[in-house]
Amino acid sequence: MDFSYSPKVIDLQQRLTAFMDEHIYPAESVYHAEVDANRAAGNAWLPTKVMEELKAKARAAGLWNLFLPESKYGAGLTNLEYAPLCEIMGRSHIAPEAFNCSAPDTGNMETLVRYASEAQQQQWLLPLLDGKIRSAFAMTEPDVASSDATNIEASIVRDGDEYVINGRKWWTSGAPDPRCEILIFMGKTDPTAGPHQQQSMILVPMATPGVKMERPLTVFGYDHAPHGHGEVSFDNVRVPVSNVLLGEGRGFEIAQGRLGPGRIHHCMRLIGLAERALELMCKRALSRVAFHRPIADQGVTRERIANARILIDQARFLVLNAAYMMDTVGNKVAKKEIAMIKVAAPTMACQVIDWAMQVHGGGGVSDDFPLAAAYANARTLRYADGPDEVHRNQIGKMELARYQNKA
Incomplete structure (x- = not known):
């Protein structure tokens, strides 16, 4: 196997490194100062102006959506080609978002590319690719050992043309972010099926009645505002049957x-x-x-x-x-x-x-x-x-x- 970088990757490495030196590293202190000012004013969860400025610059520089290797939406890079670029972004905690390459959005966008319908992609994937909204992935639960996903207890019950969702999730990264408009939710549609056919994934808009961001969680005292990690409750949340991804039992x-x-x-x-x-x-x-x-x-x-x-x-x-x-x-x-x-x-x-x-x-x-x-x-x-x-x-x-x- 050959791990040498192609001319295309070397060019992107150089451009990314230059962008990091010119824009990202100097913006880190500005970013923190803005979050601190928002916190002092009573709301640490406001999106920062400096991040929006960085995103505009990265997009103009052609350093946008570099992931999605097998998709028409990405930069056409393989995982091996993307690896050294992702490494450069990882040097700063604010860099991935500036290039629209941050978790959990990248994983959610890949999920929508692979498993969503055309209508679902139009509604949620395109705004995510455009950096206009953010997303979260609701899988882990506070009451069970979620390292074994068969333990998940949240329910997704069909009622006519709708699913009714109940449960509580936590470590839902991005849920406290006011830009978070869509959740990918994992729960049980058929508790009587085989252990790996009980679960389904479904799209739940954050604004749906019954979805409540209970609290932001801290990591060693860091709340990671304005993005953060949330504990989210779902109380008789109703979404259309068309919101299910791929089909029931395929979670x-x-x-x-x-x-x-x-x-x-x-x-x-x-x-x-x-x-x-x-x-x-x-x-x-x-x-x-x-x-x-x-x-x-x-x-x-x-x-x-x-x-x-x-x-x-x-x-x-x-x-x-x-x-x-x-x-x-x-x-x-x-x-x-x-x-x-x-x-x-x-x-x-x-x-x-x-x-x-x-x-x-x-x-x-x-x-x-x-x-x-x-x-x-x-x-x-x-x-x-x-x-x-x-x-x-x-x-x-x-x-x-x-x-x-x-x-």
């Missing part, structure tokens, strides 16, 4: 199609996040003096820098290999490789960021540097799209299966 099928690309996007961005943490670590180590010599001259610091480089490069090659397999043999065949990176990348990022925080001393756990927020983000991604334990179990089962008839 698991859709989930597998959605989560594969979502997992690899998370991992790509985490590599960029870890690269930035290592960069900050090296610059700090060279500029600070402790015990009469630069911290960079301390053996433990050099060892951690070396190990960080090894871990990042290992994770990158695992991700590129998974992307290559997704492109060549499909997500289903590449499920072990996808599971492997979903464990490896967040674990790596947490460790690298932790070392970078240590070099920064007390400043590392403050908001004077981006490391504390980066750590909170990376640690959260050990849960998102399936916790480590689920992926390790899957990897172990597949590995054991290779030897089952040889023991």
Whole structure:
């Protein structure tokens, strides 16, 4: 396999990097100041003006909707081609949205491309691709262990030409965002069917009566406004039967199609996040003096820098290999490789960021540097799209299966 970048990808890398240097990094402090000002005025959930300005600039620069590899709507990039670009975006928490390449919208747009009807695409996909609205994915529930999706209890009951939805979801990323207009909701349409045929996915407009954003959730104290994560209740919510995706009982099928690309996007961005943490670590180590010599001259610091480089490069090659397999043999065949990176990348990022925080001393756990927020983000991604334990179990089962008839 050849992981070298094509001229097209190299050109996009250079353009993205230049855009990040000129527009994204300088806007980070402006973005936070605007959110803080909105919070002080009583509403942290207002969309920021600086983000809308960044989106307009990115679109004008031709750096918009770079994902969707097999779709007429995207930039025509394969997963392998998109990987290094997603890594660059991952260096800043505000960058993915600026390029309309942020979660959960990318996963939801891919779901709509693959599984939605033409009418559903016209109503919801096109505004999402245009960056006019945002979306959320309502799957995880507070009352059950949602790492086993067969536990999900939310109900979707047909009543004539409508479905009636009841349940409570949480960690619905994007739900507190006032721009969030559409939810993809997963619940049970037939509790008597087989374990993987009970679930369906359905489109639920956020403004539908009975949908209530109960509260925003925090991550290590961060509310991630104005996007955030929400706990959302659904009380006798009625939507047309035409809002179901693909058909009743096909929720698991859709989930597998959605989560594969979502997992690899998370991992790509985490590599960029870890690269930035290592960069900050090296610059700090060279500029600070402790015990009469630069911290960079301390053996433990050099060892951690070396190990960080090894871990990042290992994770990158695992991700590129998974992307290559997704492109060549499909997500289903590449499920072990996808599971492997979903464990490896967040674990790596947490460790690298932790070392970078240590070099920064007390400043590392403050908001004077981006490391504390980066750590909170990376640690959260050990849960998102399936916790480590689920992926390790899957990897172990597949590995054991290779030897089952040889023991």
